[in-house]
Amino acid sequence: MSRREFLRIGSASLLSLLAVSKPSFAYASKLTAQESGLSMGRVTTNVVNLYDQPSLDATVIKTLWQDLVLPITKVTVGTGEPDHNRTWYQLNGEGYAHSGNIQPVEIKLNKPVTAVPDTGLLAEITVPYTDAVWNPIFKKLFAYRLYYSTTHWILDVLQDAEGQTWYEVLEDFYQFKYYVNAAHMRVISEDEVSALSPSVPNADKRIEIWLRDQVVIAFEGDTQVQMLRCSGGMKYFNHFLTPTGAFTTDYKRPSRHMVAGSKASANSYDLPGVPWVSFIDENGISFHGTYWHNDFGKPRSHGCINLPSAGAKWVYRWTMPTVPFTEQRAFSRSGTNIRISL
Numbered sequence: 272m273s274r275r276e277f278l279r280i281g282s283a284s285l286l287s288l289l290a291v292s293k294p295s296f297a298y299a300s301k302l303t304a305q306e307s308g309l310s311m312g313r314v315t316t317n318v319v320n321l322y323d324q325p326s327l328d329a330t331v332i333k334t335l336w337q338d339l340v341l342p343i344t345k346v347t348v349g350t351g352e353p354d355h356n357r358t359w360y361q362l363n364g365e366g367y368a369h370s371g372n373i374q375p376v377e378i379k380l381n382k383p384v385t386a387v388p389d390t391g392l393l394a395e396i397t398v399p400y401t402d403a404v405w406n407p408i409f410k411k412l413f414a415y416r417l418y419y420s421t422t423h424w425i426l427d428v429l430q431d432a433e434g435q436t437w438y439e440v441l442e443d444f445y446q447f448k449y450y451v452n453a454a455h456m457r458v459i460s461e462d463e464v465s466a467l468s469p470s471v472p473n474a475d476k477r478i479e480i481w482l483r484d485q486v487v488i489a490f491e492g493d494t495q496v497q498m499l500r501c502s503g504g505m506k507y508f509n510h511f512l513t514p515t516g517a518f519t520t521d522y523k524r525p526s527r528h529m530v531a532g533s534k535a536s537a538n539s540y541d542l543p544g545v546p547w548v549s550f551i552d553e554n555g556i557s558f559h560g561t562y563w564h565n566d567f568g569k570p571r572s573h574g575c576i577n578l579p580s581a582g583a584k585w586v587y588r589w590t591m592p593t594v595p596f597t598e599q600r601a602f603s604r605s606g607t608n609i610r611i612s613l
Contacts, residue, residue: 309343312360312373313399313419315563319373321366325349325359332366338416340376340399355485355568371566374399376419383436383453384428390597392425393464393525394438394456395546401455403440407431414449415442418562420580421544422526424599428453442543443599444528461596464525467589468496473607476590480576480611482513485568487558487576489589497585500567502577511573515613518551519606520558520590524599527559531573540573547583549590551609558586 314335322329325347335341345361349369358370379397396417403414408431417423426448427439436453468476471491479488482503489497504513528543546560560580564571571577578586587594590607594600 309346309360309375311340311376311378311399312343312362312368313376314339314368314372315374315565316372319368321362321368323366325361325367325369326351327353327369329367335362335368338400343373343375346370353569356566371569372564374419374562374565379457380454381457383438384458387425387427387438388597391441391599393422393459393596394425395420395422395459396451396455396544397457398455401452403449403451405449407435407437407450414447415543417451417544420546420560420562422459422546422560423451423456423544424526425456425458442528443526444530444543459525464584464588464594464596466593467585473591473605477608477610478586478590480513480609482515482570482611482613485570487578487582487586489586497589499578499582499585501582502561502564502567502569502571504572504574505570513570513572513574513576513611514552514554514556515611518556518609518611519604520549520551520586520609521592521604521606522550522600522602523587523590523592523594524548524550525587525594526599529559546580547587549583549587551606559583 314337317337319335320331321333321335323332326349328351341362343360343362344364347359349357349359356371359367360370360373361367376399381397396419398419400416400418402416404410405412405414424441424443425438426441428436430436437450438453438456439448440451442449468491475492477490485501485503487499487501488495504511506512525547527545527548529545530541531539542563548557548559550557556574558576558578560583561577567579591605592601592603
């Protein structure tokens with residue numbers, strides 16, 4: 272079977288899954304998929320090996336291609352390497368894949384809104400992936416593949432001649448517009464992005480990042496209120512390291528298309544809909560949600576602080592400034608204090 276045929280079959284399988292009922296979302300280990308709340312996993316890299324046991328020393332029984340979506344039938348703790356993340360997923364009851372390159376996903380189809388205000392609406396993708404098109408009349412002219420948990424700004428809603436509803440979505444880096452199947456996007460409510468701990472003075476809030484341990488710890492006064500595993504900057508000829516020192520979250524966006532370098536460069540990236548972005552310096556270093564890996568606890572970024580999307584959303588809501596619900600960004604020199612140490 273050719274790679275093209277494999278991807279075509281994988282896409283057809285995804286479409287057939289769109290009738291699956293909604294599971295809850297959770298991270299767990301030593302649990303069945305039902306107990307953990309996990310339902311499906313999407314392969315995030317070009318290839319992932321499936322082993323007969325949850326160990327890198329076990330026998331490879333199959334190779335999985337990027338964007339293949341399979342049921343997670345068990346969550347367990349593996350043996351041996353890697354030390355930072357020993358969570359393994361049994362996929363489709365066949366074998367085990369390390370969780371680091373499997374994004375837990377779910378499928379939820381949404382009832383489209385009938386109108387979009389002039390200020391637009393924020394929404395997130397609620398299926399493993401959906402292909403945005405340049406024009407709903409020409410549905411095979413794909414613009415970008417948008418992934419589960421990414422966030423995007425909706426500008427308008429329309430129906431095509433076949434009665435299918437589409438959202439007009441802003442591509443915020445190049446300032447393009449493309450169209451996304453409205454059933455694949457959930458409009459986010461104002462309550463969902465309201466500030467956390469608003470009664471706590473910003474001066475009493477702080478976040479510490481310990482790069483050696485790859486953890487993010489939030490404090491209100493002397494009380495720890497949150498701890499998250501992260502992935503900081505990886506060392507690449509002394510590039511891409513997360514800077515150390517004192518910073519503040521002065522600039523925030525609920526969604527950002529992050530682009531760097533040429534597509535021909537090995538270290539470039541082109542990531543639409545990066546969710547819950549809290550910038551901490553003028554070079555673009557930020558906290559943000561991550562959908563291209565699930566391997567927190569190990570340096571994997573170009574300098575940013577990668578977090579699970581739910582964790583990045585917590586940081587976005589808890590830190591200052593608060594982004595107004597109807598706006599795509601907020602900037603203020605009164606952000607929350609951040610301390611990054613080795």
